[in-house]
Amino acid sequence: MFERMLSVSSFEAGRFMTGMEMEFCLIDEDLGPAFRNEEVLEAIDDDAFVHELARFNIEVNVDPRTLEGDGLIGLDHDVCEALTAAQTAAGHVGARLGMIGILPTLMAQHVTEPGWMSRPKRYAALNDAIMRARGEDTFIDISGESGERVTLYSDSIGPEAACTSVQLHLQVAPGDFAAYWNAAQAIAGPQLALAANSPFFAGQMLWHETRIPLFTQAADTRSIELANQGVRPRVEFGDRWITSIFDLFEDNVRYFPALLPETTDEDPVALLDKGEPPELAELRLHNGTIYRWNRPIYDTAGGRPHLRVENRVLPAGPTIIDVMANTAFYYGLLIYLANEDRPVWTQMSFSAASTNFRHGARDGMGARLYWPGYSSISPDELTLRHLLPLAEEGLSQWGVSAEVRDTYLKVIEGRAISRQNGAIWQRDVVFALERSGLDRAAALRRMLQLYLENSEANEPVHTWEIPGS
Template identity: 60%
Template structure:
């Protein structure tokens, strides 16, 4: 959820001083990139999984306080909605059979959390958008008890000066107004982290941007919101609209949205932080006691809290992260690429397959002598991302040397061999590569991912006589059964006839 704040209201003086300190942090960060020793000798991967809570009828359960108290594990934290929790997986290296160990640990932790959540009258679901969530669930008592979230809500609506309009077209259309950022809470994702050196950051971020479209096409898992079938990954467009601080006039002027794919390839991580400061006013101008210039001059590692807080309110799909870690009692700065493209779920096996596919491709693409992004416009990468969000596994994507191809053809012909090669470079064992990349291959060959399974299952249930709300609830029940069985989604069957 990010660090908690101490206040929800900020004076003009606060905002002015915060702007000064953000710029000061940026200047210090620029100095550090050329003078400081960053931690990257043993690249580590990390994972965060946002989950939903439902009751015994598969409706949203607004009781994350009770569930977290029952789980009693600091790895589990609140998220924006009272029906959301987040699971933070400790960082670890990739080589050997580590991914098998990680998958077993994640599954054991989630199963233990599910057992404890049951005592609080809830079940845990990994899914991009909870399909049974309806407008009435977000009218009152929907927000987690957090100063940060209340301040974020207030700041967004102060900046907009009017209600948010959610307007998404798809097989069905949804148009509604929102007087809070409650719709944002519907968007639950899996975030993948990779620790990199300053010199390698730009290549890894550019590669991650190239991969965003294929990732999403294969991993889409959010086709329903407020009872309507919208995009294969509705979460992408919903998140963009639900956090938009711009009224129509500012959109017409070309003011950039806070949920942002970006607009150019980069040459340094500094490019991204500098864009954040140049383009985006503060939403949460909380001031710290740290003077980063004094800290750096004294030989200590500045934590740059204002810059980090500001970065946390610019929602890039691949976000730069600066952090300070303790290694053998010594504080050292490090940099990460945080990949925020994927929805949560459907299973731990699918989540690990998505991670293996991403990390393998990232390694191969970031180390190419002639990088792919030198042969491809940034606008083409963004168009791939939006096409994948709208059409999922049926999307057509542009790829240099191939032109426009289907997602399955691109995956089978090009991406899987590249992902395998990247995992070999990481030192990942053959058994691990075969299992997790095999799940990706299965999706490409079957044409079934989480989104397509949800849609076909709801259609079959409606054909059997259920109303849309009944079909969504029954589909979610079947989804949870299969999620706990941990069979990869390309092998899931529909409702029994």
């Protein structure tokens, strides 16, 4: 059915349309998680802000738009305005919004003991379906380079709720989808290394982007036995370059049983024969329970179907200016690489892209990455020597103004030159505070206090100072 749609339906294409979702941690007066999303959402009173999985999280959905001309400045302004209003409203109920991949003061009991889950019933249904499919408690086991380690068992998907992200959407034509998805996969490692912002979980210093292994393990529907047998995980980077979006939806059916079965009265064939786009609710629901880091999206709007690449790689924060810089860098690279005469994915193996992704998450700015023509290279050097000029050219091809390109790509340049992203800053501050005599718990609270002050000032993270340096 979907394969037929790709060949006969009139999909929305035209100008690139973008979308953004941003998740926030809610923080209480003692700098721990605030389990108050019901009260916060009621105080905010804006339909753009919605529940997330845990009671200490919310999400904002930004209206779709094109970023040509000065569009990114408008997006920046709209997000800042919405966040300022939400921050004020949250303060009235004793909470504060934080943009950070994993809240550093979040401990294991916050995501394993009763009461962590948001009220909407869909979250309980998803939790029950994943745990039923798994058939045993989830085991989280993550080790950092310093030897610090977190191991815990959970009878729910609660540990997944520790992870907050920014998700970037780009609407593309069906015939172009494979090129854009492949390009997104190719740049995921450098993208993640440059933007890492989740080095702590449960009091331990782990990966630079601990969000990646934590989410992967927490949402795994496989028992240990099935994992050892090579059954594919539900959270995955992928296993090959694709030639069509159909490759991904075909894999959905072949490898992943439905978690949340849904049936509707819709007759998609009849609708297609009448020239109307089917909603394909079952396909969309099933796709939403398979957590690719670059996910294919089918949707309808204004009576026409469209396809989107959803990039789920980036952590939240540290600031709005950093998020906008990450956004410009991603879209610019994507547009350039997807339209090259000799695409980068024809010059590197998929396993190299997958390894880059893992190394970028684990080692951040200290990663060694593979890129055609450079072999083993650091993320900062790859960015400065190669990727930044490509991103600038891609944004130029899109029609983004020179002033906007310069504003946001200079932030990426500064981060690469300084080799300081959110993860590096958090780690270095905690090291400094521990050297001054604080224990780990006190150092994390003090670091988070400084982080929030810097974040709300909206100065890019590469300019943040380390106490005592």
